[in-house]
Amino acid sequence: MKKYVLFSALIALTALSLTGCVRAPFVPPQGMAFSQMKAPLDVDFDDTQLAGMNRGTAEVMNVLGLFTFGDASAKTAAENGRISTIVHADYEHFNILGLFQRTTVIVYGK
16 A cells, blocks of 8 residues: 555656646756856747847746746846847846746847
8 A cells, every 4th residue: 555655646746747847948957056057948040140139138036935026028028128029039047055046038139
């Protein structure tokens, strides 16, 4: 009986960890103690020329793993950069021990 309960719990945890995961096309390795990384949010690099483009950012923060606040949507980043057409998007992620995390979405466009 104990083996059945343990096996069921393992299956449930595995299934739970795989649900609702929306990931960027490229996710750099993350450290448990400290992470600071940048990566692209899109995969279409055809004719992507960032020179002379406006840049807009939006961010969301998490404190103590308990409180999350902010708006890291591409729409908000575009509004902050006065961009009407997004050409490229990146993100930055910063983490210290899971106690403080910040994710910033960066969009480029005209």
